[in-house]
Amino acid sequence: MSQAQAEVAEKKNEEWEPNILVIACNWCTYQAADMAGSLRYSYPPTCKVVRVPCSGRVEPEFVIEALLNGADGVLIGGCHPGDCHYKEGNYKALRRFEWLKKIVEELGIEPERVRLEWIAGSEGLKFAEVMKEFDATIRKLGPNPLKKV
Amino acid sequence: MSNDEKPRIGVYICHCGENIAGAVDVKAVAEFAKTLPDVVVVRDYLFMCSDPGQELIKQDIRDGLVNRVVVAACTPRTHEPIFRKACEDAGLNKYYFEMANIRDQCSWAHWHEKEKATEKAKAIVAAAVAKARLLEPLEDRYIELTKEVMVIGGGIAGIFAALDLANAGFKVHLVEKSPSIGGNMAKLDKTFPTNDCSACILTPLMVEVANHPNINLLTYSEVESVEGSVGNFKVKVRKKQTYVDWDKCTGCGACLDVCPPKARVPDEFNEGMSLRGAIYIPFPQAVPKKAVVDMDACIKCGGRDFSGKEPRLSKSGKPILAPCEKVCPTGAADRTPYRDPNGELVELNVGAIIVATGYKVMDKHHFKEFAPEHPNVITAMQMERLISATGPSEGKLIKPSEIPKLLEAKKKGEKVEVEKPHTITFISCVGSRDNRYHTYCSRVCCMYMLKQAMILKEKYPDLDIYIFFIDVRTPGKDFDEYYMRCRQLGIKIIKGRAGGIQPLPDDRLLVKGYDAEIGKPVEVVTDIAVLATAIEPNPTLKELARTLGINVGAEGFLKERHTKLYPVDTMTEGIFIAGCAQGPKDIPDSVAQAKAAAASAMSLLDPGKMTVEPLISEVNKEKCTGCGICVPLCPYGAISLVECEDGKKKSEINPALCKGCGVCTAACPSKAITLHGFTYDQVLAQIKTIARWPEIPAE
Numbered sequence: 006m007s008q009a010q011a012e013v014a015e016k017k018n019e020e021w022e023p024n025i026l027v028i029a030c031n032w033c034t035y036q037a038a039d040m041a042g043s044l045r046y047s048y049p050p051t052c053k054v055v056r057v058p059c060s061g062r063v064e065p066e067f068v069i070e071a072l073l074n075g076a077d078g079v080l081i082g083g084c085h086p087g088d089c090h091y092k093e094g095n096y097k098a099l100r101r102f103e104w105l106k107k108i109v110e111e112l113g114i115e116p117e118r119v120r121l122e123w124i125a126g127s128e129g130l131k132f133a134e135v136m137k138e139f140d141a142t143i144r145k146l147g148p149n150p151l152k153k154v
Numbered sequence: 155m156s157n158d159e160k161p162r163i164g165v166y167i168c169h170c171g172e173n174i175a176g177a178v179d180v181k182a183v184a185e186f187a188k189t190l191p192d193v194v195v196v197r198d199y200l201f202m203c204s205d206p207g208q209e210l211i212k213q214d215i216r217d218g219l220v221n222r223v224v225v226a227a228c229t230p231r232t233h234e235p236i237f238r239k240a241c242e243d244a245g246l247n248k249y250y251f252e253m254a255n256i257r258d259q260c261s262w263a264h265w266h267e268k269e270k271a272t273e274k275a276k277a278i279v280a281a282a283v284a285k286a287r288l289l290e291p292l293e294d295r296y297i298e299l300t301k302e303v304m305v306i307g308g309g310i311a312g313i314f315a316a317l318d319l320a321n322a323g324f325k326v327h328l329v330e331k332s333p334s335i336g337g338n339m340a341k342l343d344k345t346f347p348t349n350d351c352s353a354c355i356l357t358p359l360m361v362e363v364a365n366h367p368n369i370n371l372l373t374y375s376e377v378e379s380v381e382g383s384v385g386n387f388k389v390k391v392r393k394k395q396t397y398v399d400w401d402k403c404t405g406c407g408a409c410l411d412v413c414p415p416k417a418r419v420p421d422e423f424n425e426g427m428s429l430r431g432a433i434y435i436p437f438p439q440a441v442p443k444k445a446v447v448d449m450d451a452c453i454k455c456g457g458r459d460f461s462g463k464e465p466r467l468s469k470s471g472k473p474i475l476a477p478c479e480k481v482c483p484t485g486a487a488d489r490t491p492y493r494d495p496n497g498e499l500v501e502l503n504v505g506a507i508i509v510a511t512g513y514k515v516m517d518k519h520h521f522k523e524f525a526p527e528h529p530n531v532i533t534a535m536q537m538e539r540l541i542s543a544t545g546p547s548e549g550k551l552i553k554p555s556e557i558p559k560l561l562e563a564k565k566k567g568e569k570v571e572v573e574k575p576h577t578i579t580f581i582s583c584v585g586s587r588d589n590r591y592h593t594y595c596s597r598v599c600c601m602y603m604l605k606q607a608m609i610l611k612e613k614y615p616d617l618d619i620y621i622f623f624i625d626v627r628t629p630g631k632d633f634d635e636y637y638m639r640c641r642q643l644g645i646k647i648i649k650g651r652a653g654g655i656q657p658l659p660d661d662r663l664l665v666k667g668y669d670a671e672i673g674k675p676v677e678v679v680t681d682i683a684v685l686a687t688a689i690e691p692n693p694t695l696k697e698l699a700r701t702l703g704i705n706v707g708a709e710g711f712l713k714e715r716h717t718k719l720y721p722v723d724t725m726t727e728g729i730f731i732a733g734c735a736q737g738p739k740d741i742p743d744s745v746a747q748a749k750a751a752a753a754s755a756m757s758l759l760d761p762g763k764m765t766v767e768p769l770i771s772e773v774n775k776e777k778c779t780g781c782g783i784c785v786p787l788c789p790y791g792a793i794s795l796v797e798c799e800d801g802k803k804k805s806e807i808n809p810a811l812c813k814g815c816g817v818c819t820a821a822c823p824s825k826a827i828t829l830h831g832f833t834y835d836q837v838l839a840q841i842k843t844i845a846r847w848p849e850i851p852a853e
């Protein structure tokens with residue numbers, strides 16, 4: 006690596022900001038994200054939300070594609086167990102998530118980059134806290150290894 | 155506008171006054187949006203949702219400039235319907251609309267990081283545009299609504315809900331688990347704050363229910379299963395076996411007294427202070443006034459057990475009958491025909507359901523410190539029965555320990571001297587506002603203690619009455635005036651907790667407490683101690699809630715959709731709640747909620763049909779392999795495998811049942827299921843746009 010290249014790489018790392026995708030169920034976590042905003046709880050702007058009706062709508066492929074396309078972390082947010090608007094979508098999400106983690110590891114990606122959280126519509130504060138914490142975890146892990154190659 | 159027309163997207167960015175523009179550089183986002191694929195128009199405005207803001211969008215649609223609309227503003231949870239309507243008004247299919255949430259989820263949350271907030275807003279807009287490029291036009295669906303309502307629970311709340319709906323022309327099925335309607339109010343003597351006789355105001359309403367042409371009264375019945383959803387619930391109701399032919403029973407009561415002593419059990423209506431036979435009518439004013447046999451108590455006199463056997467014959471050749479059937483003048487209690495112990499299953503089709511299953515009071519035996527075994531320690535509900543003219547002592551105030559003696563004498567037609575109390579002490583908040591039992595306030599106890607004290611003091615001025623209160627809560631209309639009247643009558647109020655009751659050798663009771671006003675322990679010697687035990691949800695409420703698919707809160711009462719704005723709605727559309735099943739309350743509040751629930755059901759069902767968003771799933775029969783994986787996954791049973799023309803089985807989704815959760819869509823291994831509004835391509839386009847940020851995927 007030439008001197009100039011190394012400098013660029015270093016500069017890149019310093020400036021590097023994680024890119025985090027949050028796939029949120031409409032009835033709980035998406036509402037919690039709104040709530041965090043309206044109560045002015047701040048969290049890292051690295052986190053960006055995509056809305057789905059229910060955590061049960063999330064296909065494992067969505068997460069894999071996100072990672073393959075360069076997201077540094079993916080968080081799926083749903084309602085607390087027993088509170089799913091569609092009765093049990095979140096249980097299905099949980100079952101798929103166990104399986105998803107294994108695939109992620111097989112792809113050579115740290116499993117900590119994917120996460121499943123139950124955040125209720127009233128838990129604006131929890132949403133902000135989880136985002137801060139997830140952002141910190143991803144910062145420690147550094148950029149998505151698939152993005153480097 | 156046809157589907158395959160190339161997208162021409164208009165992006166409209168809202169300043170929301172300073173709410174967005176204060177953190178996000180709106181102009182920079184607008185410049186960026188212009189670079190996005192298929193975007194042809196970008197505008198920004200101070201308040202997009204205002205009339206002139208919406209007009210900007212409408213004009214562009216009418217001018218044929220745009221055929222897809224993205225509004226970057228607040229949250230779709232509140233504003234999507236508004237902008238969809240604007241699109242529709244201008245002639246665009248309203249599902250050609252997508253929202254970018256750059257206020258609640260961007261400017262507000264990142265107020266102090268303006269540059270980063272602007273970058274994030276750009277990413278959010280880019281993702282929304284990516285989805286907008288793939289939007290499809292959809293048509294709203296309508297579902298037919300059944301104009302019939304099931305009301306569960308026939309207390310005062312259920313009665314009012316049923317009557318209001320029936321009077322408005324709706325068919326009502328009133329399901330009550332006990333043999334009569336009336337609920338707890340039927341047990342009360344007089345009612346605060348006006349002290350009018352409970353039976354006098356309740357009985358006419360009960361009769362009106364029974365005679366109403368629009369009310370199908372199902373007493374001694376319980377809900378067994380509920381399927382379907384708003385507008386079309388399919389309900390199975392179990393009519394329990396009464397073991398009495400109700401078509402023949404006239405409610406004459408001849409059978410009540412002949413039941414032998416071995417078959418006598420504590421009478422629920424008198425709160426266990428007297429006994430009833432195995433065959434019984436719950437109370438004199440019962441509606442319907444019909445007898446039932448309690449099979450757990452029945453000793454099957456003469457082997458008469460409803461198994462379909464003819465009676466045995468005595469030596470003299472006469473059939474041996476049970477006393478009840480022998481005495482019944484109409485043959486209603488006849489025990490020869492076989493009666494199915496499972497009763498009968500009734501199927502109902504209703505558009506809405508109102509749950510009004512009320513409460514029960516806590517049993518005194520939970521409270522060991524208050525000598526619960528002592529017959530003169532009673533609950534306030536027992537006090538209601540003791541002072542009621544239909545109670546065990548016919549309203550005469552005696553010591554509860556004397557009731558058996560009185561009843562025995564009455565049976566023999568003799569006169570007897572019984573002891574009367576000189577002192578009565580009430581203890582408040584027993585089981586309420588107490589971390590060991592319930593943290594909530596039962597709300598009616600302060601008032602009913604004052605009521606009972608007032609009634610007793612007015613009738614027996616020589617009585618000494620003490621009430622231990624933690625504090626007196628009388629916030630209702632005319633309630634504090636009521637309290638002041640009580641004080642003027644000379645009822646002694648002690649502010650402080652009573653800690654225990656000790657039975658004295660002379661059969662009296664020593665109540666030990668603490669008087670917070672003088673800061674000292676106090677002791678009161680009393681003849682009767684009345685415990686204001688907490689109001690609790692019925693023990694079967696949790697199970698009923700599960701059957702209905704509605705929630706209960708931490709304390710076990712039914713949970714309303716929103717405490718302030720939707721107090722009688724539940725999270726399940728079409729199911730409403732009223733009365734004490736929702737939480738402890740008095741009669742005026744129970745009635746108000748019942749009327750609110752009835753009105754909500756009416757406004758829901760009256761139009762006869764309801765628009766539902768077409769955001770539901772659909773199977774592509776060509777791709778479906780018939781594996782059946784999706785079928786058991788659907789929480790609403792909307793999916794079934796049906797045989798196609800070619801003989802192969804394919805999956806099919808019933809659009810009336812699908813709620814659009816997308817669980818099946820995510821699970822189908824053949825990608826045969828599309829969830830409209832959240833299709834695989836649409837969601838993936840958003841995800842990829844964010845994942846690749848700041849690069850914009852071209853395809």
Ligand SMILES: Cc1cc2nc3c(=O)[nH]c(=O)nc-3n(C[C@H](O)[C@H](O)[C@H](O)COP(=O)(O)OP(=O)(O)OC[C@H]3O[C@@H](n4cnc5c(N)ncnc54)[C@H](O)[C@@H]3O)c2cc1C
Binds near residue numbers: 310339735
């Ligand atoms: C001691 C005492 C004194 C009171 N005095 C007064 C007073 O003076 N003034 C006043 O305003 N309020 C008073 N109250 C409060 C009053 O009793 C209630 O506000 C009122 O009775 C509530 O009516 P409800 O219809 O909600 O419930 P309930 O009266 O409990 O009726 C519920 C009905 O539903 C039925 N049910 C339960 N579960 C099911 C099921 N699964 N399926 C079918 N049916 C079911 C029950 O059998 C019952 O008939 C008093 C309460 C107590 C405890």
Ligand code: SF4
Binds near residue numbers: 779783824
């Ligand atoms: S899971 Fe997919 S392929 Fe299998 S039956 Fe259902 S729709 Fe058809």
Ligand code: SF4
Binds near residue numbers: 789812818
């Ligand atoms: S989207 Fe949900 S509700 Fe609709 S058919 Fe699929 S699993 Fe059932």
Ligand code: FES
Binds near residue numbers: 031034060061089
């Ligand atoms: S609706 Fe939130 S997880 Fe199902």
